[in-house]
Amino acid sequence: KSKAKVAPLSDQEIQQNYIRLQNELQALAGKIGELEAEAEEHTLVLISLEEALASEPDRKCFRLIGGVLVERTVKDVVPQLKTNREGIKGVVSNLADQYRTKEKAFDEFKKDYGIRPV
DSSP states (O other), rough: OGHHHSSOOOOHHHHHHHHHHHHHHHHHHHHHHHHHHHHOOOOOOHHHHHHHHOOOOOEEEEEEEEEEEEEEEEEHHHHHHHHHHHHHHHHHHHHHHHHHHHHHHHHHHHHHOOOOOO
């Protein structure tokens, strides 16, 4: 019944679409994992810097910006890192939404063309 509304595709086109959708999902999942790790790294650095901020706010610290190591103070770096971490979390949330949308489309595609795991 649902096959009436899908465009007829050749076996090769179905296979190409399946592989493309699968690769898109894998790419999104990889990027989400990468960004989650980066956000966690920011959190670990912030934990260390929060301790320094409480005792020595003018303490020197170094930050890598665009491949260049820059000297800053802890009180300058902490707000920037918090902003960056929140930005990363926002991107992760956006990518997770995209992943769910693509996953639904992929599931529909598999259902429409009767594709089942072997």
